[in-house]
Amino acid sequence: MRVVILGSGRGSNAEAILEAQQRGHLGAARVVQILSDQPNAGILALGARFGVPVAFIDPAPFKTKLEGVGEERFIAAVQAAQPDLVVLAGFMRVVKPGFLNAFAGKIINLHPSLLPSFPGLDGIGQAWRRGVKVTGCTVHGVTAEVDGGPIIDQAVVRIEADDTLESLSAKMHAAEHELLPRVIARLSEGAK
Numbered sequence: 001m002r003v004v005i006l007g008s009g010r011g012s013n014a015e016a017i018l019e020a021q022q023r024g025h026l027g028a029a030r031v032v033q034i035l036s037d038q039p040n041a042g043i044l045a046l047g048a049r050f051g052v053p054v055a056f057i058d059p060a061p062f063k064t065k066l067e068g069v070g071e072e073r074f075i076a077a078v079q080a081a082q083p084d085l086v087v088l089a090g091f092m093r094v095v096k097p098g099f100l101n102a103f104a105g106k107i108i109n110l111h112p113s114l115l116p117s118f119p120g121l122d123g124i125g126q127a128w129r130r131g132v133k134v135t136g137c138t139v140h141g142v143t144a145e146v147d148g149g150p151i152i153d154q155a156v157v158r159i160e161a162d163d164t165l166e167s168l169s170a171k172m173h174a175a176e177h178e179l180l181p182r183v184i185a186r187l188s189e190g191a192k
């Protein structure tokens with residue numbers, strides 16, 4: 001299963017996926033391309049370390065969504081990698097019907113909350129400020145409704161009395177790093 005990862009930031013989830021692949025824990029999946037909409041994103045540095053092609057793709061003209069010529073550039077770059085699965089791992093842009101239709105049924109997203117609670121930006125901070133005692137992360141299929149597609153799997157993170165936003169964030173990332181590679185492995189083995 002050919003996997004293309006899209007990300008905008010640090011790339012710790014892409015790193016977890018690549019480490020799982022190195023350890024033989026990614027099932028029949030292998031990462032064939034990493035793409036970013038941010039020229040200096042940490043995720044692009046993973047290419048040299050893991051021997052995976054990486055590229056910055058100019059997302060202009062929009063700031064928070066992928067549409068117009070930027071969307072066309074992304075569609076072409078993803079198509080060139082012939083993916084069976086497109087993984088949004090911290091890709092901080094709303095994907096629109098052009099991209100969704102080009103890879104229909106093949107796009108999954110990682111979100112840092114137990115959807116349908118706390119969709120949108122800063123899922124960790126939203127849960128923290130609301131004072132919930134249980135949060136977690138979700139991997140879901142991507143549809144035109146932001147963070148609204150079918151839920152594939154979730155992991156639970158408890159918020160303890162002595163947690164801070166920083167300690168919660170660390171627990172959340174650890175849960176994500178375990179969940180996302182596991183979901184990809186299962187999908188590569190034919191799970192729905």
Ligand code: GAR
Nearest residue numbers: 009010011012013014090110111112
């Ligand atoms: C992750 O926490 C992911 O859940 C979140 O961005 C972070 C990326 O971290 N995604 C979203 O908020 C999507 N709306 P990473 O670059 O270290 O993988």
